[in-house]
Amino acid sequence: MAHDILVVDDEADIREMIAGILDDEGFGTRTASNSDTAIAAIKERRPSLVILDIWLQGSRLDGLAVLDVIKETDPDLPVVIISGHGNIETAVSAIKRGAYDYIEKPFKTDRLIHIVERALEASSLKREIRDLKQRSGDVSELIGESSAANNLRSTIQKIAGTNSRILITGPSGAGKELAARQIHTLSPRAKSPFVVINAATITPDRMEEELFGVEDESGNLKKVGAFEEAHGGTLYLDEVADMPAETQSKILRVLVDQSFTRVGGASKVQVDIRILSSTAKNLEEHISAGLFRQDLYHRLGVVPLYVPGLAERREDIPTLVGFFMEQISSASGIPLRPIGDDAMAVLQTHDWPGNVRQLRNNVERLLILSRGEPDSVITADLLPAEIGSMLPNLPTTGGGEHLMSVPLREAREIFERDYLQAQIKRFDGNISRTAEFVGMERSALHRKLKSLGLS
Numbered sequence: 001m002a003h004d005i006l007v008v009d010d011e012a013d014i015r016e017m018i019a020g021i022l023d024d025e026g027f028g029t030r031t032a033s034n035s036d037t038a039i040a041a042i043k044e045r046r047p048s049l050v051i052l053d054i055w056l057q058g059s060r061l062d063g064l065a066v067l068d069v070i071k072e073t074d075p076d077l078p079v080v081i082i083s084g085h086g087n088i089e090t091a092v093s094a095i096k097r098g099a100y101d102y103i104e105k106p107f108k109t110d111r112l113i114h115i116v117e118r119a120l121e122a123s124s125l126k127r128e129i130r131d132l133k134q135r136s137g138d139v140s141e142l143i144g145e146s147s148a149a150n151n152l153r154s155t156i157q158k159i160a161g162t163n164s165r166i167l168i169t170g171p172s173g174a175g176k177e178l179a180a181r182q183i184h185t186l187s188p189r190a191k192s193p194f195v196v197i198n199a200a201t202i203t204p205d206r207m208e209e210e211l212f213g214v215e216d217e218s219g220n221l222k223k224v225g226a227f228e229e230a231h232g233g234t235l236y237l238d239e240v241a242d243m244p245a246e247t248q249s250k251i252l253r254v255l256v257d258q259s260f261t262r263v264g265g266a267s268k269v270q271v272d273i274r275i276l277s278s279t280a281k282n283l284e285e286h287i288s289a290g291l292f293r294q295d296l297y298h299r300l301g302v303v304p305l306y307v308p309g310l311a312e313r314r315e316d317i318p319t320l321v322g323f324f325m326e327q328i329s330s331a332s333g334i335p336l337r338p339i340g341d342d343a344m345a346v347l348q349t350h351d352w353p354g355n356v357r358q359l360r361n362n363v364e365r366l367l368i369l370s371r372g373e374p375d376s377v378i379t380a381d382l383l384p385a386e387i388g389s390m391l392p393n394l395p396t397t398g399g400g401e402h403l404m405s406v407p408l409r410e411a412r413e414i415f416e417r418d419y420l421q422a423q424i425k426r427f428d429g430n431i432s433r434t435a436e437f438v439g440m441e442r443s444a445l446h447r448k449l450k451s452l453g454l455s
């Protein structure tokens with residue numbers, strides 16, 4: 001997706017030349033010839049980068065003053081200054097005032113393109129870092145080899161390239177946001193922003209400002225909203241069920257005509273965004289209860305995508321545990337330790353109502369709390385109290401004993417029995433389908449079931 005670059009220069013030939021070079025490179029451009037039209041163009045829609053001449057003949061404000069206006073309202077908007085030959089001091093002062101870099105006239109095409117690419121990259125990196133901080137540093141790939149995880153990945157591959165809106169459902173912590181990020185990364189919009197709005201954590205009175213941005217009484221841009229920030233990219237509406245009713249109507253309007261007005265503003269801002277949304281709640285029930293607009297539901301969920309909870313893919317737990325161990329160990333420096341079969345059996349048998357997020361948090365605690373001899377195996381008795389406190393949820397030996405207190409071989413058997421029993425139930429007693437799913441020969445499964453007293 002093309003970036004939206006604003007070129008501000010009073011000299012028409014330079015302005016058009018820069019815009020022409022960038023257009024040829026596949027960037028989207030707009031131009032402005034003076035300070036007022038530049039500020040108006042930024043107000044019309046936040047560009048991804050501004051190329052700004054320091055000397056703006058015949059303008060109300062010079063380039064440095066325009067830079068100040070930009071940095072005051074939108075410090076993250078990158079600005080590249082064009083300075084005349086021998087004006088290094090002014091250029092340096094522009095950088096001190098927040099410009100990303102400067103380019104001296106006359107310049108070579110390659111240099112211009114190089115600076116523009118670097119500025120855009122730096123800006124997207126900045127966004128990613130900010131994002132990472134909010135997400136407490138754990139962006140990852142979609143891990144798992146279960147058929148559920150494989151299906152999810154292949155559906156994502158299929159739908160990523162389209163522009164369709166997707167409503168992602170699934171229990172809390174299952175990986176909905178991760179799936180949305182993958183869709184964005186695999187889409188033609190990958191180089192443009194991925195902006196997250198979490199309706200569950202923003203108070204209703206702030207929601208519209210966060211989504212649409214704010215203008216003051218004189219029409220100056222005071223805050224850039226998520227819709228504008230996501231221009232060219234993807235907007236992820238997390239937990240849409242929690243959107244206030246009034247905001248739902250406004251979002252519906254944006255979906256219909258791809259434009260909106262900022263809070264306090266009157267003019268329309270045109271945007272090109274793809275909306276992905278998610279919910280862990282039952283939206284149909286919300287609709288029946290009059291809490292969610294049916295028309296919005298249909299527009300958001302052009303393509304539905306279900307992300308299954310961990311209970312539906314327990315086979316993935318060992319892979320996920322191993323992956324998180326390595327991820328956490330390399331980020332924190334805590335040495336990796338192998339995890340014993342008994343501890344893994346406990347982790348694999350637990351219900352994990354908070355799904356992958358809860359599993360990850362517990363792996364982290366496990367690694368931290370069970371710090372000991374490097375290379376020594378983490379056994380079930382080393383599981384931290386937080387995991388130990390889940391004991392009531394663990395299967396018992398039948399005699400009321402918890403899995404933690406039985407020998408490993410028995411624990412494995414109990415786990416195996418529970419697992420196979422659940423799979424048989426899932427396939428309505430069909431042995432062939434169960435065998436295929438669990439990856440065993442039909443006859444071997446038969447023997448196993450017999451030995452476990454299940455047939």
Ligand SMILES: Nc1ncnc2c1ncn2[C@@H]1O[C@H](COP(=O)(O)OP(=O)(O)OP(=O)(O)O)[C@@H](O)[C@H]1O
Pocket residue numbers: 138139140141142143144170171172173174175176177178179238280356357360
């Ligand atoms: N398949 C997976 N592989 C690796 N990490 C995963 C996987 N699924 C989820 N995670 C990780 O688990 C955590 C929770 O995932 P995510 O935030 O995507 O869940 P969610 O369904 O959007 O949660 P919520 O409903 O609370 O918004 C994140 O740290 C994410 O990176």
